[in-house]
Amino acid sequence: MKGYVTQRRGHFYAVIYEGLDPVTGRERRSWHPAGTDRAEAEQLAARLAAEREGRDDEVRSLSVGAYLTTQWLPAKKIELAASTYRDYERKTTNHLLPAVGRIGLRRLRPEHLDRLYKAKLRPTDGQRPLAPKTVYEIHLIVRGALSDAVRRGLIQRNVALFARSPLQRSFHQTEKTAWTADQLRSFLRAAAGHKLFPALWLSANTGMRRSELLGLRWADLNVSKARLSINRGLVAVGYELHETPGKTRNARRTIDLDATTLEVLHGWRALQSATYQATGTDDAGTMFTDASGQPIHPHAVSQAFDRIVRRADVPIICLHELRHTHGTLLIEAGVPVKVVSERLGHASPTFTIETYQHVLPGMQAKAATTFEKLIAPEDVPPPTRSTGPSRRNTRRKAA
Numbered sequence: 308m309k310g311y312v313t314q315r316r317g318h319f320y321a322v323i324y325e326g327l328d329p330v331t332g333r334e335r336r337s338w339h340p341a342g343t344d345r346a347e348a349e350q351l352a353a354r355l356a357a358e359r360e361g362r363d364d365e366v367r368s369l370s371v372g373a374y375l376t377t378q379w380l381p382a383k384k385i386e387l388a389a390s391t392y393r394d395y396e397r398k399t400t401n402h403l404l405p406a407v408g409r410i411g412l413r414r415l416r417p418e419h420l421d422r423l424y425k426a427k428l429r430p431t432d433g434q435r436p437l438a439p440k441t442v443y444e445i446h447l448i449v450r451g452a453l454s455d456a457v458r459r460g461l462i463q464r465n466v467a468l469f470a471r472s473p474l475q476r477s478f479h480q481t482e483k484t485a486w487t488a489d490q491l492r493s494f495l496r497a498a499a500g501h502k503l504f505p506a507l508w509l510s511a512n513t514g515m516r517r518s519e520l521l522g523l524r525w526a527d528l529n530v531s532k533a534r535l536s537i538n539r540g541l542v543a544v545g546y547e548l549h550e551t552p553g554k555t556r557n558a559r560r561t562i563d564l565d566a567t568t569l570e571v572l573h574g575w576r577a578l579q580s581a582t583y584q585a586t587g588t589d590d591a592g593t594m595f596t597d598a599s600g601q602p603i604h605p606h607a608v609s610q611a612f613d614r615i616v617r618r619a620d621v622p623i624i625c626l627h628e629l630r631h632t633h634g635t636l637l638i639e640a641g642v643p644v645k646v647v648s649e650r651l652g653h654a655s656p657t658f659t660i661e662t663y664q665h666v667l668p669g670m671q672a673k674a675a676t677t678f679e680k681l682i683a684p685e686d687v688p689p690p691t692r693s694t695g696p697s698r699r700n701t702r703r704k705a706a
Contacts, residue, residue: 383395417470485634486621509572514637612629
């Protein structure tokens, strides 16, 4: 029975059975006031029960793929950044739909997800295995989608909570490569004269992300205080450009600049203004643009960086590792981790320590030597080994 009528204190109520509570396991019922006429109350109960039955029939025929593509993803598009939504959409299309898309939403079981994760980690069909981190991100998408389905009343429980996904703590971070100071100088010499040299110089001297670098405007530069405010980013989704508020909650920050970097930016601003004037281009105030005044595409910066690296006599790294080089050199020079974390816009100093922990062991020896000097007596010379005859030998000679 989906609905029935009950009477309390002279009033009738249409009571509709809503199924079992996913947490307590108890039956759930909703009560709807129906007045003092029993016939009207029965009609209301029948109508509400029919609506409930219709919804149940619709949900019973709803597949995982249909739910993800027609309900969940369109709703997420409103709240997610464009790049994040594109990543969700790509992982859903490439991995989730082929594996579990045809399964009914209410028939999905933890075993289905277990097989999906295993097939992605250790494929047997000749496909390349996915990294555990990528499989865990797929798991997070499924878990979030099913949590929303529970809240909407489409399913009773989130089966992703019982699936065996890769554990986040088991991920091994890919080892990042950082240049030495000499190698960085060699790269900058090789980049001198390139049209993107000012952008690459600023990236090397601030550790900014590529998106943050290309999202800069001249209004963000305070020349008198030698400071640069990072307020936005520019990312490529597909090949289209989208402005973002930043990757982390600490992404919006202020970075102090050195005198040489200010001179480089001053020269770039003068060249940019002269180019605009010669071509009749309107100045939109964006810091790094092409000759037509349009923002530089992120892919163009990465490709230019790769070409310069191949020409220079330095180890091959990607553009993002230029940011890693900046952080590594600062920590090796003894700059406090908290300062480095703030400069790079990390979520917390803890993340900075985990990222640059390969630098810290080398600093332990320096710390030990420094502390030794702090507690060494100033007036007592260090002990030295005696090279003269021992006391026993002296007595023997005297005898």
